[in-house]
Amino acid sequence: MKMAMPNSREIERKFLLKQLPENLKRARRYVIAQGYLATESAGRQVRLRKKGKTASLTFKVGRGRSREEREIKLSPKQFAALWPATAGRRLCKLRYEIPWRDRLIEIDIYSGRHSGLVVEEVEFPDRATCRKFKPPAWFGREVTGEKRYSNVRLANE
Amino acid sequence: MKMAMPNSREIERKFLLKQLPENLKRARRYVIAQGYLATESAGRQVRLRKKGKTASLTFKVGRGRSREEREIKLSPKQFAALWPATAGRRLCKLRYEIPWRDRLIEIDIYSGRHSGLVVEEVEFPDRATCRKFKPPAWFGREVTGEKRYSNVRLANE
Numbered sequence: 001m002k003m004a005m006p007n008s009r010e011i012e013r014k015f016l017l018k019q020l021p022e023n024l025k026r027a028r029r030y031v032i033a034q035g036y037l038a039t040e041s042a043g044r045q046v047r048l049r050k051k052g053k054t055a056s057l058t059f060k061v062g063r064g065r066s067r068e069e070r071e072i073k074l075s076p077k078q079f080a081a082l083w084p085a086t087a088g089r090r091l092c093k094l095r096y097e098i099p100w101r102d103r104l105i106e107i108d109i110y111s112g113r114h115s116g117l118v119v120e121e122v123e124f125p126d127r128a129t130c131r132k133f134k135p136p137a138w139f140g141r142e143v144t145g146e147k148r149y150s151n152v153r154l155a156n157e
Numbered sequence: 158m159k160m161a162m163p164n165s166r167e168i169e170r171k172f173l174l175k176q177l178p179e180n181l182k183r184a185r186r187y188v189i190a191q192g193y194l195a196t197e198s199a200g201r202q203v204r205l206r207k208k209g210k211t212a213s214l215t216f217k218v219g220r221g222r223s224r225e226e227r228e229i230k231l232s233p234k235q236f237a238a239l240w241p242a243t244a245g246r247r248l249c250k251l252r253y254e255i256p257w258r259d260r261l262i263e264i265d266i267y268s269g270r271h272s273g274l275v276v277e278e279v280e281f282p283d284r285a286t287c288r289k290f291k292p293p294a295w296f297g298r299e300v301t302g303e304k305r306y307s308n309v310r311l312a313n314e
Contacts, residue, residue, distance in 0.1 A: 072235040082214075085227050
């Protein structure tokens with residue numbers, strides 16, 4: 001029998017901002033709007049997202065550094081049919097993508113009622129790389145797995 | 158501002174089977190496999206379904222006779238990417254569609270661990286028609302809104 005392999009495993013760490021890096025103006029950036037169709041405990045969730053012009057639906061389960069993730073792209077029509085169901089469970093942020101050594105740092109600047117919150121995320125190819133990661137000096141406190149800073153929580157507040 | 162109208166409102170009633178109707182052999186039928194990506198209380202859920210060869214993703218919220226519903230068709234590739242996430246939360250049934258007066262009666266014959274359970278559902282265009290509906294003699298007890306017979310519950314048992 002074929003094993004049901006996760007579409008991908010997301011291994012990542014999350015930090016609060018200490019200060020913005022210098023090269024921000026040259027970085028790629030996207031407006032991200034996301035909302036949740038349904039969420040359960042244990043980090044089980046179905047998320048809709050529009051990043052720039054690309055729409056997607058993502059299933060996640062698990063908490064902390066390593067989570068199972070399955071994602072599909074949605075057509076504009078598919079997205080439009082589902083998006084209203086996320087009313088009251090949405091958030092919006094500006095994302096900068098900063099190449100840093102062999103990683104990509106994502107800086108999320110929240111808008112709306114979470115304006116002022118800035119978070120950095122780094123994704124890793126495996127757990128060892130994740131463990132060994134030394135955050136650059138401009139990173140603040142690590143908040144990986146802290147519910148307070150989960151996007152689901154922020155979207156529902 | 159544009160109102161976010163539900164993709165559709167599902168108004169339906171559900172009954173247990175008393176006896177199968179006579180014209181069953183001539184009825185259209187489909188094998189339905191469905192599973193849940195995430196479910197919350199208040200009937201909020203994200204369901205994947207394959208009905209014959211057609212795959213869909215459905216968001217529902219609410220309980221009882223009237224529920225908000227939003228559905229999109231999925232490509233085979235989209236379905237295949239998400240389906241493994243429903244492991245342990247699935248059910249399978251054979252559905253017969255029986256035209257009856259100006260309604261369509263759906264008879265769901267469950268298989269697997271719910272083998273023996275047979276349920277009839279009737280969908281209505283509005284609440285008045287729903288209220289006035291007189292079930293035919295071959296319908297058994299009404300179980301509309303009974304959690305015991307919700308598909309989410311059956312899929313998770």
